[in-house]
Amino acid sequence: MHGTHRVVRKTQLSDxxxxxxxxxxxxxxxxxxxxxxxxxxxxxxxxxxxxxxADADPEKGTVTLIFQTVGASTHKLAMKEPGDxxxxxxxxxxxxxxxxYGWAVCVGGGIGLAPLYPIAKALKEAGNKxxxxxxxxxxxxxxxxxxxxxxxxEHIVVTDDGSSGRKALVTEPLAELCKRNPPPDIVxxxxxxxxxxxxxxxxxxxxxxxxxxxxxxxxxGTGMCxxxxxxxxxxxxxxxxxxxxxxxxxxxxxxxMSRLGAYKTQEKxxxxxxxxxxxxxxxxxxDDKGNGERQNEGAAK
Amino acid sequence: xxxxEPTKTREEIEERARVELENLRxxxxxxxxxxxxxxQEMPTQDPQVRRSNMSEVATGYTKSQAMLEAQRCxxxxxxxxxxxxxxxxxxxxxxxxxxxxxFVGAAQIIKRTNLLPxxxxxxxxxxxxxxxxxxxxxxxxxxxxxxxxxxxxxxVADAAREAGKDEIPEVHGSTGxxxxxxxxxxxxxxxxxxxxxxxxxxxxxxxxxxxxxxxVYGIPEFRLPKVLVAKEASTLxxxxxxxxxxxxxxxxxxxxxxLKEDGFDAVxxxxxxxxxxxxxxxxxxxxxxxxxxxxxxxxxxxKAYDREHAATPIxxxxxxxxxxxxxxxxxxxxxxxxxxxxxxHVLYRxxxxxxxARGEEVVHAEEEGVVFDFLKSPTRVLGDDAGRVAAxxxxxxxxxxxxxxxxxxxxxxxxxxxxxxxxxVIVAVGNESNPLIARTTPExxxxxxxxxxxxxxxxxxxxxVYAGGxxxxxxxxxxxAMGEGRRAASAINEVLQ
Numbered sequence: 001m002h003g004t005h006r007v008v009r010k011t012q013l014s015d016x017x018x019x020x021x022x023x024x025x026x027x028x029x030x031x032x033x034x035x036x037x038x039x040x041x042x043x044x045x046x047x048x049x050x051x052x053x054a055d056a057d058p059e060k061g062t063v064t065l066i067f068q069t070v071g072a073s074t075h076k077l078a079m080k081e082p083g084d085x086x087x088x089x090x091x092x093x094x095x096x097x098x099x100x101y102g103w104a105v106c107v108g109g110g111i112g113l114a115p116l117y118p119i120a121k122a123l124k125e126a127g128n129k130x131x132x133x134x135x136x137x138x139x140x141x142x143x144x145x146x147x148x149x150x151x152x153x154e155h156i157v158v159t160d161d162g163s164s165g166r167k168a169l170v171t172e173p174l175a176e177l178c179k180r181n182p183p184p185d186i187v188x189x190x191x192x193x194x195x196x197x198x199x200x201x202x203x204x205x206x207x208x209x210x211x212x213x214x215x216x217x218x219x220x221g222t223g224m225c226x227x228x229x230x231x232x233x234x235x236x237x238x239x240x241x242x243x244x245x246x247x248x249x250x251x252x253x254x255x256x257m258s259r260l261g262a263y264k265t266q267e268k269x270x271x272x273x274x275x276x277x278x279x280x281x282x283x284x285x286x287d288d289k290g291n292g293e294r295q296n297e298g299a300a301k
Numbered sequence: 302x303x304x305x306e307p308t309k310t311r312e313e314i315e316e317r318a319r320v321e322l323e324n325l326r327x328x329x330x331x332x333x334x335x336x337x338x339x340x341q342e343m344p345t346q347d348p349q350v351r352r353s354n355m356s357e358v359a360t361g362y363t364k365s366q367a368m369l370e371a372q373r374c375x376x377x378x379x380x381x382x383x384x385x386x387x388x389x390x391x392x393x394x395x396x397x398x399x400x401x402x403x404f405v406g407a408a409q410i411i412k413r414t415n416l417l418p419x420x421x422x423x424x425x426x427x428x429x430x431x432x433x434x435x436x437x438x439x440x441x442x443x444x445x446x447x448x449x450x451x452x453x454x455x456x457v458a459d460a461a462r463e464a465g466k467d468e469i470p471e472v473h474g475s476t477g478x479x480x481x482x483x484x485x486x487x488x489x490x491x492x493x494x495x496x497x498x499x500x501x502x503x504x505x506x507x508x509x510x511x512x513x514x515x516x517v518y519g520i521p522e523f524r525l526p527k528v529l530v531a532k533e534a535s536t537l538x539x540x541x542x543x544x545x546x547x548x549x550x551x552x553x554x555x556x557x558x559x560l561k562e563d564g565f566d567a568v569x570x571x572x573x574x575x576x577x578x579x580x581x582x583x584x585x586x587x588x589x590x591x592x593x594x595x596x597x598x599x600x601x602x603x604k605a606y607d608r609e610h611a612a613t614p615i616x617x618x619x620x621x622x623x624x625x626x627x628x629x630x631x632x633x634x635x636x637x638x639x640x641x642x643x644x645x646h647v648l649y650r651x652x653x654x655x656x657x658a659r660g661e662e663v664v665h666a667e668e669e670g671v672v673f674d675f676l677k678s679p680t681r682v683l684g685d686d687a688g689r690v691a692a693x694x695x696x697x698x699x700x701x702x703x704x705x706x707x708x709x710x711x712x713x714x715x716x717x718x719x720x721x722x723x724x725x726v727i728v729a730v731g732n733e734s735n736p737l738i739a740r741t742t743p744e745x746x747x748x749x750x751x752x753x754x755x756x757x758x759x760x761x762x763x764x765x766v767y768a769g770g771x772x773x774x775x776x777x778x779x780x781x782a783m784g785e786g787r788r789a790a791s792a793i794n795e796v797l798q
Binding site: 002003047072225236252254255259261262263266270 | 574
């Protein structure tokens with residue numbers, strides 16, 4: 001049976017953030033901004049992990065994933081090396097609706113900057129003026145900055161600790177942009193739910209159309225399990241087939257956040273256990289490298 | 302029923318049947334004598350033991366039991382049982398072979414029309430199909446007294462498999478034609494075999510990482526061991542069928558691209574069940590409310606029961622309410638027990654009589670300690686401060702006048718609401734159709750519920766595109782899906798001649 005995909009390159013971006021390029025020619029060709037994939041580190045025991053697509057190269061036939069080690073499966077995924085096989089299904093979800101709005105503001109938080117990039121790029125290519133707000137806890141967690149710089153007409157960087165850009169939350173510059181005359185025509189936000197919720201609250205009084213891309217718990221990603229359901233405008237929607245993007249002003253954020261926390265206890269346990277294993281593996285690899293072998297060029301970045 | 306008797310060992314069961322069989326030897330059996338042979342009960346694991354393991358509950362007939370049960374068949378000329386079988390197995394013929402002890406021969410007769418007898422023998426609702434019109438059952442005044450055709454089917458199919466006589470169906474010389482089968486569930490696999498036999502090249506596209514569809518994600522290990530499903534899929538591979546796993550037609554590749562660019566001459570869509578239905582009551586998005594699809598997929602396909610190895614977590618449940626009365630509800634309830642729940646209740650709006658679940662599963666669930674709350678349906682899910690399920694508000698019903706289907710309609714009893722504490726709610730009230738292919742193939746005609754419309758040959762509104770199984774039928778059964786896959790295959794074979 002066919003259906004596994006080869007890891008081409010792996011780069012560790014920070015303590016808990018990895019970038020992985022995977023051979024998936026059909027996905028690379030079909031995918032559009034806003035879509036995601038489901039990944040498994042093996043066939044028998046892995047969870048099915050929904051990950052957004054950060055980038056794709058149809059000519060090389062590869063897709064780029066950026067992910068944070070959260071539970072058992074993302075840690076095991078991070079231990080995969082170039083040449084290893086993983087399972088990947090996609091592209092899933094509806095593509096972002098791209099059109100010429102005028103002025104588009106793209107707000108990304110942490111790992112959410114990765115899927116924000118193809119959307120910002122597509123908006124730019126459609127003739128929009130694009131402002132990007134990149135936010136993270138600290139400098140190390142700001143991903144895709146070069147790529148975002150390349151497509152943004154204006155790029156505002158904020159960190160919680162002031163280690164890069166302004167010391168602020170993303171909502172601060174977002175509010176300032178909303179007050180400009182004319183205000184933005186559309187805002188797209190991807191990041192932690194709490195950040196998206198507050199972006200929605202920031203733009204709401206200005207009546208600016210705001211889209212949020214949701215990354216909920218899901219199993220199959222094809223419209224079968226219903227685990228990803230969220231309440232949008234009082235109606236139950238399935239993120240995998242109705243989303244992943246919804247009107248941020250209509251999403252029931254509190255419900256979404258409590259649903260995301262369904263397995264928090266199990267995740268925490270798995271994280272602590274797996275992160276130790278992963279760190280040990282990385283250490284061993286660095287030892288090997290010291291001995292002259294240099295396979296994974298990005299690991300030390 | 303067996304729940305009142307202590308569980309006998311396999312050896313004791315075999316011995317009892319062997320002695321009875323010995324007594325019949327050399328006699329010419331009259332119909333009256335055949336009718337006096339007792340129904341052979343299915344040996345099972347002890348309920349108290351099996352409720353905490355995932356091994357198969359029903360352990361299968363012993364050899365003498367099978368041969369004795371086969372003696373109960375009257376070999377009716379008009380064979381009402383065959384008419385009750387969706388794939389028209391020659392039931393009297395396979396039972397005649399079983400009587401003689403030629404189990405491999407019996408299995409071969411079944412395999413002429415049913416390629417998956419180890420599976421059908423376990424999951425078909427026989428009491429509503431072949432066993433319902435059985436003359437023996439009718440003469441003895443109850444379907445439960447009918448010849449146990451399903452148990453015999455399972456026995457001979459297992460015997461043939463264990464004897465290594467699971468022959469690979471013959472494949473005709475290559476026709477140069479290519480067929481795409483979308484979905485590796487019962488409909489797709491059946492269709493794939495039948496078109497492959499004609500010599501067509503066949504590629505099966507499956508979104509999951511394992512073949513089998515509902516047989517791997519839905520039906521639990523304790524009812525259908527996954528090695529059996531994997532075995533059937535490997536038979537297909539041995540026939541030369543290729544599988545593209547982790548491939549979602551509609552997303553990874555459009556249906557139209559398969560036909561226009563990838564050189565497929567025909568496509569069969571067997572994508573199965575889709576979006577789970579919910580009750581449409583307040584509180585259904587609280588943490589702790591699961592669709593049966595999600596709950597069972599976590600437990601079966603993702604192996605969440607194997608806490609040692611599996612990464613997929615399962616919700617820690619103590620008091621579980623399962624809503625619904627079908628096989629999926631039974632599977633969910635029994636799975637919850639096995640995953641450690643202390644108290645599992647099935648809430649059903651009607652009574653036991655109307656439950657659509659297979660009779661044997663209901664008995665098994667009861668033996669294992671599942672509590673049935675009949676004539677009850679929830680009106681609200683109540684949560685705690687953290688947004689987790691804390692209780693159900695439940696309304697009681699009574700049976701009123703018969704409705705159009707002839708069943709007495711449940712009527713709510715006003716003011717009968719009570720609040721029952723639960724921490725988990727599993728909703729098993731069926732599925733909508735999967736919207737993906739229809740949404741990404743606008744020319745394909747579907748009904749208001751999104752089921753693909755087909756003609757009597759399973760052909761859709763598109764040329765060279767056929768469909769069958771739950772995507773056409775809604776929530777049906779494995780065997781009905783197989784029947785549709787088979788019908789589509791013969792139409793495809795005819796068109797491509």
